[in-house]
Amino acid sequence: MTDGSGGGLALMGGEPVLPSLAPVTWPRTTAEDRAAVAAVLDSNLFVSDRTGGRTAVEELERSWAEFLGVRRCVGVSNGTTALELALIAHGIGPGDEVVVPALTFVATAMAVTHVGATPVYADIDPVTFTVTAAGVAAVITERTKAVIPVHLHGLSADIAAITETALRHGCVVIEDAAQAQGAVYRGTPCGASGNTATFSLQMTKNLPTCGEGGLVVTDDDRIADSIVQLRQFGEDIRPDRPRRYVSHRLGFNAKLNNVQAAYTSSQLTRFAEYHAARRDNVAAFLTRLRDLDGLVCPSEPDGYEHAWHILRFVVDLERLLPGVPTDRARTLLMRALRAEGLPATRYQVMVLPEQPALRSLCRQERGSWPVAQDVVDRSFTIQQRHLPPDAGPLLQSFADVVEKVWAHAAALSRSAEGVTA
Incomplete structure (x- = not known):
């Protein structure tokens, strides 16, 4: 040395x-990962809107739900989409406010704006870098309908305290666990707290795919069924009948494909x-x-x-x-x-509400996030x-x-x- x-x-x-x-x-791509992807290529079954046998997407959904100990998992195109569909499934939209941390990746707030809601920024803890229950309570208003705690850098936020605060104010909690595959909070895996939670499978993540992908987990069948419908143009895709091409709501083309799912399932074994x-x-x-x-x-x-x-x-x-x-x-x-x-990298070069794309949407005074600003100013990161x-x-x-x-x-x-x- x-x-x-x-x-x-x-x-x-x-x-x-x-x-x-x-x-x-x-x-790290192994021979097993390549074989899993090749099996999908050989099957000629690339997308998850087909019927007739369990797809690689369904296998991954089952495996990740089992890993976490939750009832349902739904695969979608990426982690940002996972947040957007979760918000919509919970009825969040125009006129609503959603609390997000002042320090996180821009996708957390962009997902809120994409569904027509307004992000409201809470300051963070200086040691864990995650949002706190006190920080959430300080910015909740009568318009707040949801809280998105981010398990930043792979460490869980204090989800019990945040959930208690949110529920006391009538707000739903949607956990952004994009960076937290494998993290544990008081004996419970991140994503298995009882709230809806979202994950990213982007290739830089601890559990990656060969590109982009996302997962939504929940114990609520109504939320899971809604996201399944939303990811496929609002259609009802069922394994016991041919696809009917009938859209029951305004949905999206937000599916995870079978190649990506097979790669991640193989990674999950290690x-x-x-x-x-x-x-x-x-x-x-x-x-x-x-x-x-x-x-x-x-x-x-x-x-x-x-x-x-x-x-x-x-x-x-x-x-x-x-x-x-x-x-x-x-x-x-x-x-x-x-x-x-x-x-060494900075990762974030500014607090989230100072992002040019979001600044005009922020109704809070500049400088309202002193801890987050101090962390950005005085830190460096190691990634990947x-x-x-x-x-x-x-x-x-x-x-x-x-x-x-x-x-x-x-x-x-x-x-x-x-x-x-």
């Missing part, structure tokens, strides 16, 4: 810890193994970094099991690089990490490289990188002049 403190910084001409930025090697290896690898990585001055590592509250989809680190930049303005300090730090071979089960050695090299940069913080601070954000 490299001495993380040895040698000068690569940003200043020293030898880097890693010769280049670590490449993305996720998802999911528990990959999840366990990831947790071990990340734990060993974070153990080396927790005592670095001014670095706040992602953590796992008691009673929670993190899926570690994204690793976000918050830095006390004033402590690490004193006197350097925040934007310049963050930029300099990330350049130093990347020069050593660690592909830690997901494979054999990523342990790479993560140890990443720990060498971080230790080296921290050991040379004084030299880095002196180089700050002239750096632009």
